[in-house]
Amino acid sequence: MNHKLNTYRLMLLPYSVWSVLFILVPLAFVGYYAFTDDSFSFTLEHFTRFFTATSTIANDDGTTQEVRTYVLIFLRSVRLACISTFICLLLGYPLAYIMSKAKERTQNLMMTLIMIPMWMNFLIRTYAWMTIMQDTGILNNILESLGFARIRIIGTETAVIIGMVYDYFPYMVLPIYSIMAKMDTRLVEAARDLGCGSLAVLRRVIFPLSLPGVISGITMVLIPSISTFYISQKLGNGKFLLIGDVIEGQYVANNLHFAAAIAFILMVILLAAMAVVKYGTERYVYGGESE
């Protein structure tokens, strides 16, 4: 018996060692670099810099304004990521619902179709959007040939949001769909029999039941879109730097300690946000049914 357990322990050993060495230890290094200076002695200067560094930006009307550089960028990342996540939910929820109602073969086909764009490199996807949305790009050519005025999208926040929505949309649809496909349809029928209208069924039965999928969809879109880099460099013409772009820039400039500090802040905030979401769902979704 003991011999058997030992065999299994031995099978587990390589991965245990690997995950300590290459998952946990590297995370500790983020903290170590974040709190030390170039000669590895303790400092808080990176955090002070992150929260207090200021720079001057020009407003549209020609006046200038003093802003907290990194705090502003961080808040912008959060804002754009939240908007994108919300749009993904707004677009993805009905699609997941439609999918779950379709015939099984159609469902499988739609699943594959949704996943196909994910199998194309995200750099190329983003670049393709850039060529579509350019001032002389395909979209504007189409608009012009239809008799509309050309519009300016590239280099605006809208373009960055479109890029984010496009890149992370499947991560929203798939978890919601997989919950809805498993949903007990008898509950919907029961609600109908008891006199619920379509809207009431959606609001009081389908939506609450699909919440776990919605929540995992939100986290799966929010986390990569908050931390993304490249999208805003290409689609925002570099005007709307996000926190990921700053980390990348500091890495390229070899300011590893400052890059680590920003990564550390990002990680702590994301962990806190996820804990809040988890606590909130447990408390209000599963715990507070009696209202």
Add this chain to the structure above:
Amino acid sequence: MKIGSKIYTTIVFAFLFAPIVVMLIYSFNDSKSLSVFSGFSMRWYKELLNDRNTLESVKNTLILAFSATAISTVMGTAAAVGIEKLRGKWYCRTLKTVTDIPMTNPDIITGISLMLMFVFVGRLVGARTSLSFWTMLIAHVTFCLPYVILQVLPKLQQMDKALPEAAMDLGCTPLRAFFKVELPEILPGIITGAIMAFTMSLDDFVISYFTTGNGFETLPIRIYGMTKKTVTPKMYALATLIFFTTMSLLIVRNLVDNDQRREKKEKKDIYAIK
């Protein structure tokens, strides 16, 4: 489907496929433009085949993906078996939580964290450049492992637990029982996990970006470099080729899944007849 649903689905899919269609069409463009189509030609595909550096990066990407897949599949499968058999033990629960970290952490943090460690260790041993193929391989194995484990674990849980017990009662060692009884049962999970690991490794840019060095360039990193300058339809030709390669992998995966489903159904039918 109702008319409204159909229209809605069509619009969403049009949005999802717009960039792909654009890329496919313009990869055959005769001119250098990425927005005006002037005629059909294969010239960008020809140019691609003459581009030594890109072909080299394709080779690098494949070497890396195959190595990372092989290592993570073997290690991940062994780990999944260990986790399943020893479940309930404190270190298994801890290990499962640790496995979730690379999946939930943003890529950029995984990449930065590994890079910092490599640079630190490299400085400690006095190496001139600490980032290379090997650091990238470690990084890829690290982010592939959870995918393998999470594909294999459910197969182990679904399996009839009496089977390996019976084999061992009949004199098999646990290891022999594993190879003779369990491995064939969980093989579909291993294959799906391996394919996922492979495609993840092929496609990864962010983590690779932070952990590569010493001139080792994979395809996504090369594409990143190319998009910093003006891009020609050559990149679209490349993307089209990658697209069809990953598509065929996806189809293979679906075939494996379908086989499984059919097998299950046949098994059920046999029981039904009995």
